[in-house]
Amino acid sequence: MQAPPRRFHVAGSSQLTTFDFLSVPDQTETLFQSLNRQSADDFTAGDDDHDANALFGTLRGNVVGLRYYSGVVNKNEMVSLVRQPDNPYDRNAVQVNNVYGDQVGHIKKELALPMAYIMDNKLAKVEGIVPFGTTNAFSMPVQLHFWGKEEHKASVVERLSRSGFKLCPPSKSTGFETSSYGAGSMLVPKSFRVSPGCLPVVQMTADQLKNEFDKLFEDVMDTKGQMMEPAEAVGTVLLAHQKQALAWMVSRENNNDLPPFWEQKNDIYYNLLTNFGVKERPERVLGGILSDDMGLGKTLSMIALILTNFHKGMPLPLEKIDDEETTKGDIPLSVATLGGLQKKTTEEPNEKVKTDEAVKSTEVSAGSSRSKRQKAKVTYTYSSDSEGSIDGVSPKKKSKAEQKQGKNKGGSSKGRVSSPMECFDFAAALETSAAASTSKRKVKKKGAVANAEMKGRATLIICPLSVLSNWIDQFEQHVRPNVKLSVYLYYGSDRSRDPSFLSSQDIVVTTYNVLAADFGNKNDSPLHKVDWLRVVLDEGHTIRNPNALQTKAVLDLKAERRWVLTGTPIQNSLKDLWTLISFLKLKPFTVKEWWNRTIQRPSMMGDPEGFRQALIKSITLRRTKASKINGRPVVELPERKVFIQHITLSEEEKQLYESVRKEGRTVIGRYFSEGSVLTNYADVLAILVRLRQLCCHPHLFGSSALTVDSKDDATPSELRERLINKMNLVLGSGSDEECAICLDSLRSPVITYCAHVYCKPCICQVIRAEQNAKCPLCRAEIKVDQLVEYPVEKNTSESLETKDKWLPSSKVDALMRVLLKLREEDSSVKSLVVSQFTKFLSLIEIPLREAGFSFARLDGSMSQKKRAAAIQAFQNSERGTPTIMLLSLKAGGVGLNLTAASRVFLMDPAWNPAAEDQCFDRCHRLGQTRDVIITKFIVKDSVEENMTRIQKKKRDLAERAFESKNTNEMKQARIDEIRTLMDI
DNA sequence: ACCGCCGGGTGCC
C-alpha cells in the first residue's frame, strides 16, 4: 500500500481544490492505483458548480516542463488543470494532469498568472485538451476552455486581457484544427461527431452512448435473454426472470470485454471520450445494477449469483453436511436460535422443496416450503449484540437487536465463529467445482496451507438495517440445507474486527450505518482491509449523496466485483448516477471531473432526458411485474377477482342516515346557492365523512355538531381551535382525504383560515410562488403563518367505551356472515378486513371476538415493533394463528406483504381507487398461491355508491394531472363531485 | 565594441 498522498488545502482562499503533492507517482503505483487515488481525492474537493455551464471562450496556451514529469497524453486528449499555490517558484502555478492524474507539465507562467486568479476566485472552470504536439519533449500546446456563470464572464475576459490574452468566442474557430479529427486520427471513430463550433468535446448521441454501454451491460430484456440454472447449493427453483438475471450477472462478472468507451489499438488502450491511452489494459468492470421491481426476487438472484459464480463460472465450493451430522445437533447456530432476527416459524411440513408443484407456486417468496428439520443447517456466525452506539441505531432498533442476542445466548453454544480453517482454499476451489466430496479433515489441512493466497472469497452485503434480517432469512430459505455456508453478521459491538477472519467467510452482511461508523473511526475499518470478491449494495440508492460518510465508506471498499440492488428505478438526474458509476469503478468516470466533462455537461447541451435514460437502461437490468419473457409475464400471479356486495341498511340505520343526509343536503344546498361550496369545503367534507361513517356503523358517528359555524368575531385562539376541530372532522376518523394540489393523500396536513386542507409542502409552495397567494380552492388570501397544523394526538381510549354499548350494523353483519361461512368451508383461508376508519376496525373486533376468531391488527398508530409482530403472527400458517387481519387502508408501505390472506373485505370505499389497488396488492403479489377474492361492501343508495362512481372520474383526473394544473378545472371537478355525492 | 554576429550552453513552475 502506498502512503496516502499528502494533500493541501489552501488556507484563506476560496480555493477548495485539493491536489496531490506527489508530482511523480511512486514507481510501484500503477496507473490504475493512481486513478483510484485521484478518485478518493476528488471527494475532498469541495465541488460542484453545475450551473457553470456557459462557455466563455477558448484560448491556446502552452504546457511546459514536460520532461520533468512522467504523465503522457495523446493527441486530442483531455487534461485537467490543477492549481498549485504552494509551488516554491510561482504561487500562480497551474499543473496539467492527464486523465489518470499523472502530471504532464505546467501552464506557462505568463498564462498561469491570470488563470490562477480566475481559478482561485472560481470565476471559471478551466478545462484543457491537448490538440497535438503530444510527443514533444519540452512543451506542447493546450486548448483551454473557460466555463462559468454568465455574470463572471466579463471579469474573466478582463483578467486575461490584462495579461495580454484574448479569449476566442465559442462560436468561432479557435485554431483547434478540425483536420486533427481527419483520417489521421485513429482515436476518434467516425461515428463520433465533433460538436459544432469550437467545442472539441467528443460528443455522442444518446444512441451512441447506449451502444457503448451495451458492450458491457448487455440488455437481456427484450432479446434472447439467456437463462442459467443456479448451482446445486441453491435450494429454490428460480423463475424464468431470475434465471435471466443470473445469466446476466454471471456474464457481467466473468466478462473479459474492455469497459465501455475503451478501445484497443496496437497494444495501447484508448478511452474514446477523453482520448486517454495506456499500455495497461483497463481494469474490467465486473458488476452492474439490478433494479428489478420489488418482489421479483433480487435477493434470491443475488444469492444464486454468490453460490453459482465463485470463479470463472465455477460455483462457490461449500462443504456438504450429510444427514447424520445435521442431526447430531452440533450445528453451531440453528436458525431457531436466530429466531429473534426473523421469526420464520413453521410451514407446512408436507410441502417439499423438491416437488415441482411446490416450487412453481411458492417461488422466491415466503419459503413456505421448508420443513423445520431442513432449516436448521445454515451456519450462522455473528457477534452477540450489545449496544452498538457506534452504529447509530435507534433505541427501538436496538431493542430488537437485543432480542436477537437473548435468543442467541439461550440457544446452544454461544454464536460460534467459524474459523478460516473451515473454508476451502482458492486453488482447490478451481479444481473441483463443488468440493462436495472433500472430507472435513482434508479441508482443514488444505485451508491452512492456502490461507495466505486466499484473497477474495467473501462477498460483502451492505443493506439498511431494516432488511438485515431479511437477508439472513433468505439465505436460510434458499440455500440447500445440506451445504454449509458461512454467513457472518457484522453488526453489534462484539463483531469480529479481524480482517482475515472476515475474508474467510462466504458472506458478510452489514449495514450502511455500521460501515460508515467504522469508516469514520479513522484507519481502523476492518471491512476496508479486506479484498472482497464482491460487494453488494442493497437498496443502492442510499448512497445517492456523494458527500455522505456512508457513500465515501462504500466507495472506498476494495472489491473485484460490485453490484447495486435497487427496487426503485433510478429516477434522479445524471448527477445522482455518478455515485453508482463511481462505485462500479467505470474509469475514468470515478473522478468527477471526467464524468462532468464527458457525460454530464455534454448531456445537458443535448437531450439530457434521452441521454440519462439510455445510460440507465444500458447499465441496469430492470424488470417490473409487467415485464414479459417470451410473451409471458415475469410473474404469473393467481387471479384476482373483485366483487361488490351491496348492503341494504336496516330501517333504523336508514332513518338515521336519511336524517343526516337531509340536514347535510340543506347545508350544502345553501352553500351551492351562495356559491360558497368551496369556501366551506371543510364542512362539506365533514358531512360526507359522517355519511360514510353511517354506512359502516352508527357508532362511528361522532357527537359534535354537523357544521361549525365560523363567525368573524372569533378570537385567534378560538378560530384556531375551530379550525383544528374541522380538520379533525375531515381527518380524524382515519379516512383518506387528499390534497387538492397534488391530488395525492395528505402528507402533514394543514388547514387554511378558509378551512381548506392541503399538504403543508404543497400549500407552502403555492404561497411562496406568488406575492399575494390565494387559496387554490376559494381564492381567499392565505399566508404561511396562518396555516394551522394538524396536532399529532393519540386517542386510543375510545374503543373501550364502545364496548359495552355494542350493537351490530348491516355492514358488520354482512361481513360476519361471510367470515363464518368461510371458516366453515375452509378454515385455512385467511382474510384482510380493510377500512379507512380505525375506529370501525375496533368495532369489528367485538363480534370477531364473540365468534371466536383469532385476529391480528395493523394500523398506522402501531409501533414498528408491534407491526412486525402482527405481520409475523398473521403470515404464520400454523394452526391457531390469526386468520383475520384488521387492516387500516393505508397502513404499511408498498413493501407490506400479507400473502397469507387470499380474501380481502373492503369495508368502505376510498376516494382514491389507487389506494384500494395498493391495498389489494399486499396479498396479491409474489408468494400468493391462491386466487385472491376481494369483496367490496357498498351500501345501496348511499354516498358510497356515488363514491364508486366518482372513482372512475378520479382516475381520469389523475391521468391528466400533468397536463392541467388548472385550478379552475380542479374547482369545478370538486363541485361536480359534491353534487354527485349528495345527489344535488 | 556603449555594436552585430556566431556558436555553445541551456531550458517549467
Place this chain on the structure above:
DNA sequence: ACCGCCGGGTGCC
C-alpha cells in the same frame, strides 16, 4: 529546442 535567451568570444570579406 529544428526554438529564444543568455553571455562569452570575436571582429572586413
